[in-house]
Amino acid sequence: MAEHKTKYDRQLRIWGEQGQAALEKASICLLNCGPTGSETLKNLVLGGIGSITIVDGSKVEEGDLGNNFMVDESCIGQSKAKCVCSFLQELNDAVKAKFIEENPEELIKTNPSFFSQFTLVVATQLVEESMVKLDIICREANVMLIFARSYGLTGFVRISVKEHTVIESKPDHFLDDLRLNNPWPELTRFTETIDINVPDPVVHKHTPYVIILIKMADEWAKSHGGCLPATRDEKREFKEMIKSRMIAIDEDNYKEAIDASFKVFAPRGISSSLLHVINDPSAEVTSNSSDFWIMVAALKEFINNEGGGEAPLEGSIPDMTSSTELYVNLQKIYQAKAESDMLIVEQRVRDILKKIGRDTNSISKTKIKSFCKNARKLAVCRYRLLEDEFNSPVQPELQKYLTDDDYSIAVGFYVLLRAVDRFVTNFNSFPGQFEGVMDEDISRLKATAVGLLNDLGCNSSTLTEDLINEMCRYGAAELHAVSAFVGGIASQEIIKLITRQFIPMSGTFIFNGIDHKSQLLML
Amino acid sequence: MAKQISCSRSRDLDKLLLRSGNLVGPTFDPGTDLRNDLQEYAKVLVVGAGGLGCELLKDLAFSGFKNLEVIDMDRIDVSNLNRQFLFRFHDVGKPKAEVAAERVMERVNGVNIVPHFCRIEDKELDFYNDFSIIALGLDSVEARSYINSVVCSFLEYDADDNPREETIKPMVDGGTEGFKGHARVIMPGITPCFECTIWLFPPQVKFPLCTLAETPRTAAHCIEYAHLIKWDEVHDGKTFDPDDPEHMQWIYSEAVKRAELFGIPGVTYTLTQGVVKNIIPAIASTNAIISAACALETLKIASGCSKTLSNYLTYNGVDGLHTKVTEFEKDKDCLVCGPGILIELDTTISLKKFIDQLEDHPKLLLSRVSVSYRGKNLYMQAPAVLEEMTRSNLDKPLHELMDKCPKDIVHVTGAAGKSGSKQSCLRKLRVVFKVNDGVIDMDVANGA
């Protein structure tokens, strides 16, 4: 146990015991264990994923020794799935590693129910037809799915999950929840007990900026008909007013107050993204609703009633120059308000559960508490079915990408990655896969790509000859460095999906290994 | 009849190295010669055998390079095992560089990796000059800064202040923290060096001592109080060792006591370790992404098989997925990658006096200075043997020690910065001797 904690220390600091427990419970299925798939799994195995099942029907060839670290000389002629599996097992004996020697494309065709046993399927190096089929299978079985592919100096990663909701999104920079422009009665009362004009210089420079700003905002409002600073001039004047109260130049608390004065000007109420979440049709809950949406429904009621337009208070304050006593007291006031908001939301959750006929205790208090603490940062991610995207991509976006210089290579690769799959259906090999037919392949790939663009209702002139040549040059090569990059991205997204922390990527990530100007395409 | 390109182990890489393309570097000359040259002549140094270094070695070994070296002074720790995939439990305590090199050689046939288990400062400058490309997998600003100054010291400028191409040693640098990272390409003299954009790495903010002593507010304040103040008060002269669990336990229990005294929540053992050791969270996936980008750039620089990153890639996976390429500009006045600080001297000045001047020079403020000229040690502070051998030079005129060359580049190493935050560094000086034209040299006239 202590060893477990030490071994995973550097990642526990990111996703905590809960995130780690989620990883250790997860079972992952990998389709195709070339370098892209192997590298994806390697990163997860090191982190202590619960179990892996590798599906690959091929045997190790000489060429595999040049791009896959999980196989070596002694593996030649043996099952690739078996060899990769045994190497991965060596990396972490806490992981349950299995393999199935079977062609994934066959498995998709013949045994669709196979996939329902997994938490998540990571499908690498599949062609379009198989991806579309697998996507539908996983969507119906409610299994998370992620596609990854490396192809020469390009590749892509695409998540496919019907809906992924996140409570602990842990954004990097997020405005503190201080309510400086909208203090609740206890905070106002506490502020009133403090005299910021106290003559003692030591006390004066240890008054926390929260108190200074609430007082100043109140003072300003009284002389401005109840309004807070709004125009640029008023904001400047407000800062000057704070500055004028300094009694020494080394008062860090006043400097902090000036720097934080924008928190007074920030609009009251909830953000547009949270508004979006509470107005989502899923917030109209039924007995089939997930815990997340039931809590959102309770949150919505809270905001519209007790919250007075605000979400439950987060309850923590940043560090600031202050005496210990004032800081600790202030902290307690914020905590108490957060606790009381949480209790109201909790009651509303229980009432909703009762109304929809579910066990009123089926959502734990800990979960509700975490939900309230993160209420302002909730995230909902939804992904289109691959089939829908392929048949009818979002036209305005597609048109934008096709005409925007920043996107020209990425969207070109997107089209060409699809075109090579049509190519292989028609000609039984990838363009440039074999020597001696390069010129022919280039013109064939061009015709295929033009046909594809026409099917999508797009002008084909945006695709450059250089990029078509480049795609043929790649000849479906799976380069190790590109695979490690693409696999790295895939494993990162898998971690976010499984821990339900942080926000997974949206759209399709197109890797551009030429100049690294990779892009996300929202199609 | 179509035949497969090759069934050799370079099956995939060959497509990139043997075939021509239009979106490639200006020097790209595809063919088997290129593949062979990469294997035979290209020599890459990987600095650091940690999270990034392990990945880099593997990625480079699969990117056509056969001659690799790796330098790292650390030994393997249990907390490395969640990402440093070349290490196993039974390796704990062994030198990272040695185990990493051995593991990659075991699995990738034909690659040769020479490990160096030592500090980067322990190597002679010539050691670094021997590589075609240097790839950095480090987690400290100081170490990056040092290697950067070494690599930039090889850079020479021509009479028009343009960098001489043959003296440009490319560097590829990666860094990660949690779900974030960067990869960059440094072409000294052409693209910004590490020092040109040092502002990208702001110094870590430290808590004021008065806050720790008088007005603690957070758990971290209580921990730092125990670490920076209480330890010295109680342990007479005994230095704190962050790797000693008993020491850490002591800090933790003192921090708990202080937190209780002030009513401050949140002191845990994990947090104590994090604060005291300044632990940066690290995971396998981010290291894999950043190292892969670095290795790919190394391959592109060496072969020209594609364009190169120009010049700074950031990756952020916290909120969705964001990658961005920024083209930073070189700082024309950079002390490290510029043509060098111009120093005008009299022909009579002794080496000793020259060294004294550097201590006071406002742009240098160097102490414990060692001087070398064209690879020859003029004066060395350490080791003692070298100091003794070079001591007699101190009283000789620098002009003579430089073979009466009217102007040339001199390399000096020493400790820079104010007391307390001193850092070893290497600086390149452009020394020019004043021509006296018969004017009486006042120093000589007065000094005799």
Ligand SMILES: [Zn+2]
């Ligand atoms: Zn520079």
